[in-house]
Amino acid sequence: MTATNTREQIIVAADVLFYQQGFDHTSFANIAEAVNISRGNFYYHFKSKDQILSAVISLRRSNTHLMLKEWELSTERPERRLLNFIQILQVNHDKILRYGCPVGTLTTELLKLSHPASNEAKMIFTLFRTWLRRQFSEMGHKSDSDNLAMQLLIQSQGIATLANAFNDAEFLNKQVSQLQQWLDDLSTEMK
Amino acid sequence: MTATNTREQIIVAADVLFYQQGFDHTSFANIAEAVNISRGNFYYHFKSKDQILSAVISLRRSNTHLMLKEWELSTERPERRLLNFIQILQVNHDKILRYGCPVGTLTTELLKLSHPASNEAKMIFTLFRTWLRRQFSEMGHKSDSDNLAMQLLIQSQGIATLANAFNDAEFLNKQVSQLQQWLDDLSTEMK
């Protein structure tokens, strides 16, 4: 197996496990089992657990960045782009119910651990915030674009947390519909 | 030191530490240091770490129950009672910024750990949900009382998560004001 290959596999496996079990609770043994390598082999690719976390957060940041770019290229209409954001909750329906929002839960955990990487994790929120703000601005909501961006983040975080807590699929579907309606009202309002 | 006294102290110290550091990350050594007892003495009062968690959740449930009772006795007007709920975010301002919402963060963590006590933790959400529903119902919003209760929970969870992530006091204050305005509109709407 090539070096980059194994390294990539470790990052991807850690990404999933950190999401499902949390960072602190996930051990090298867990990741090693998922990738099918020995624990000792780890330290050829990463010097510490924190370095794996760094790599995972970098991956998430770049994936998020790519996703937002794609949404921007897929259509000229900002309302359509924003619809993509809302539909993350729908697309990742089952994962949200079981594990909540990957961005929110990781950031919250790292903050409680007083982990230095919490700032890096937070940047994913900032990525979304800036992108959302730009879409609202393009929609014509110049002056309150940041407020609207934060409203959408608040909603998605709250919905994910409660859908997870209550393990309620119907609730999740209903809230996504209400969010879509909110966005619709907001765009017709500007015409 | 009497048995109940030390036992109470352990529960209270664990309550704080679980909130600040998370359940999994908090060790007996941490709690022992806070209470100023030896690690061995623990097992006279609790058979396991899970039993301490159980006691902490029970305490939180009973405290929440008491608080809601008090709010109900303090005024006959449901809008005033609901205002108390919104103002938790204001009253616990600094804690929210540093550690997020105690109910949401514990429930989320226990779900990720697949911990059997997650259901008990979830009950605190249910306590709020039922209480909020009753207030909205008394306000005249009979048919959509549960939806409104969940809207308020969504907002408070989302606001707490993002205020924590961005460590933004101004954001928190502003969102509390907006929630109060939302509640105000909702109550004048019924007159």
Added chain:
DNA sequence: GTCTATATAATGATAGAC
């Protein structure tokens, strides 16, 4: 690049003296 074997520290938990 990957393995086995091992060092080291911390964890939850127990036993028994006082």
Added chain:
DNA sequence: GTCTATCATTATATAGAC
């Protein structure tokens, strides 16, 4: 009721053979 001493287990991390 509280302590010290200790056990078993797990964790991150290292050393060195292949």
